Amino acid sequence: MVRSIRTLVAVLLLCIVPTIGVANASTHPPPRSELQAAENAIVAAGAPGVSAEVRDEHGTWTGVAGLGDVRRNSRPNVHGEFRIGSVTKSFTATMVLQLVAEKRIRLDAPIKKYLPGLLPYKRTITVRDLLQHRTGLFEYGNVVWPDPQTTADRRFNNYTPAQLVKIATEHPLQPNPDRKFLYSNTDYIVLGMLIEKITHSNINTELRHRILRPAGLHHTYLAGAFPFLLNPAARGYEALGASEGPLTDLTAFNMTVSWTAGAIVSTAADVNRFYAALLTGKLLPAAQLTQMKRTIAAFPGFGYGLGLAGGELCGHTIWGHVGGVPGYETYSFTDSGGGRQVTVMVNRGLTVDGRVDEAITSMLATEFCGSR
Numbered sequence: 001m002v003r004s005i006r007t008l009v010a011v012l013l014l015c016i017v018p019t020i021g022v023a024n025a026s027t028h029p030p031p032r033s034e035l036q037a038a039e040n041a042i043v044a045a046g047a048p049g050v051s052a053e054v055r056d057e058h059g060t061w062t063g064v065a066g067l068g069d070v071r072r073n074s075r076p077n078v079h080g081e082f083r084i085g086s087v088t089k090s091f092t093a094t095m096v097l098q099l100v101a102e103k104r105i106r107l108d109a110p111i112k113k114y115l116p117g118l119l120p121y122k123r124t125i126t127v128r129d130l131l132q133h134r135t136g137l138f139e140y141g142n143v144v145w146p147d148p149q150t151t152a153d154r155r156f157n158n159y160t161p162a163q164l165v166k167i168a169t170e171h172p173l174q175p176n177p178d179r180k181f182l183y184s185n186t187d188y189i190v191l192g193m194l195i196e197k198i199t200h201s202n203i204n205t206e207l208r209h210r211i212l213r214p215a216g217l218h219h220t221y222l223a224g225a226f227p228f229l230l231n232p233a234a235r236g237y238e239a240l241g242a243s244e245g246p247l248t249d250l251t252a253f254n255m256t257v258s259w260t261a262g263a264i265v266s267t268a269a270d271v272n273r274f275y276a277a278l279l280t281g282k283l284l285p286a287a288q289l290t291q292m293k294r295t296i297a298a299f300p301g302f303g304y305g306l307g308l309a310g311g312e313l314c315g316h317t318i319w320g321h322v323g324g325v326p327g328y329e330t331y332s333f334t335d336s337g338g339g340r341q342v343t344v345m346v347n348r349g350l351t352v353d354g355r356v357d358e359a360i361t362s363m364l365a366t367e368f369c370g371s372r
Contacts (some may be wrong), residue, residue, distance in 0.1 A: 027314050027370040029056040029340070032063075038363035039065040045355040047346040048247065049234045051076040053268035054367055055276075055341040062268070068234030068347065070247060080233030081219055081265050082345045083255065084330045085323025088222075088264040089188050093131050093307020094278060095195050095210050097288040100127075104198050107131075107291065114194055118165060121173055127194070130187040131306035132296060134179040137186040138171035140164050144257055148240045148351050151326055152248060158225050159256045164189045181298045185261040188307075192260025203260060215277040220266040223255040229265065234347035236327015247348070250326040262325055268343040271330070276338035279319060293319065314369035316340065324349040331360050335368070342367045 035054060042050045042065065049066035068076035099105040107128045111119065119125060119137075129135045144159070144167065145151045168186040176182055192203055199206055204222050212220055219231075229251055237247035255263035266274075277283050284292065295303025295310055302311035310319045320333035329352055332343040344360055346352060 027316070027368065029054075029058045030366050030370040032058075032061050034366050035061060035363065036063050036065070038359070038366045039063050042066075042344075042346060042356060042359040042363065045359040046353040047356045047359075048237050048348055049076040050344065050346045051078045051080070051082075051233050051268060052342065052344040052363070053078065053272055055272055056339065056367065068232075070235070070237065071249075076234040076345075076347065077231075078233070079267060079269070081229055081231050081267055082233040082330070082347070083223065083229075083236065083253070083262075083325045083328045083349075084264050084266050084271060084332075084345075085258075085262045085325040085328060085349065086185070087266075087271060087321045087323045087330050087332055088258070088260065088262045089307045089323075090278070090321050091207065091211055091264060091274070092188050092191050092195070092260045093292065094283055095206055096127065096131060096191055097284055097292055097306065098210055099195065099198055100291075101285050101288045105194070111190065111194065114197055115190070118169075118190065118193070120169055123173060127191075128306070129179065130191050130194075132304060133181050133183045133187055134176065134296070135184065135187055136174035136176040136182055137184045137190075138168040138174065139184045140168040140186050140189070143167050145350075148238050151350065152238065152240055152250060154257075155250060155253045155326065156227060157257065158254055159259075161189050161193050161259055164257070164259070165193070181296055181304055185258070188261035189259055195260070211274065211283060214283060215274055217266070217270040217273055220264060220270045220274070222260070223263045223265045225254050225256055227252040227254050233267065233345060237348050238326055239348075239351045253326050255325075258325060262323055268345060271332045271343045272334070272341045275320060275332060275334040275341060279334055279336060280338045313365070316368050318368060324352075326350055329356075329360075331364065333364060333368075340368065 039050050049068045051064045054061045062078040064076040064078050108126050110124050125135045236251045238250050239245045240248050292306045292308050295305045298304035308319050316335045318333040322331045329346045329349040334341040
């Protein structure tokens, strides 16, 4: 959750911008040996372990590298579950847009129409503003997770969505007269509250009904106060002191702190299935999918739509998200047709070295740029 903006910047600066000049290139998937080498490079850059699933014209490839459990010296489980962090936002945005399609929400309606009194500001904040991070709402994560040690100390704390919003609204809005992209996890907590208010149901029920069952996601759920992963892809680690210091196991974590901004648990296969279903129109009508893909400037050469980031890479328009929560970092990108996909998990999220981000983006480039 907290690191998702920095990792998106890494994707941009290291992969997308250098390849703009070959935007019309025709590429073929790389040999699987190159994907494995790219995974090995992620571990060499400093990740404890990595697990990935790639889908393309050659079929499905899964691979792991490094350690999933440093104490037992065991490999990651490529079919296991992990915390996907801010990739959750694509799921949340999809549910909101389904309600838009059902004419139960209007994208450009003020959020106070649906949740009166929640946000104590004079500035009008719309549903679209929340989906596209244009609100200027304070990032509550700066308070609840100010540093790695505090994050670890508070890992079993329980939060309600209203508490998280209250933490944010004790601060003024960030100046944003032009409604530019200003990432805040608070936006997506408010959207979760909106879904529950409109449906008169809880978010877990809506997630199952609206996304998990239609897309066939059998290993995906929204984590709550129960802190354990029953079938982990890997143990999740962070360095609480120096970045090169000893790793602390933070696999067990009360994820009410992230809720609809970053608390989903999934597998690489399920995340790929989700984005394939989304981008091929199985979860949203064409009008709402078009709205979701209507981006504003977020980073050089890369835009942000409604819970979905997109850009050009070696002739492919790719869509997806990244996310970092304690113990885990996830990258997932899919081309517009849903035929070429990469989901990568590393088992260190908030304190991972920037060289790991560079190595992950290199793996994305290996798949999407491939062989010409």
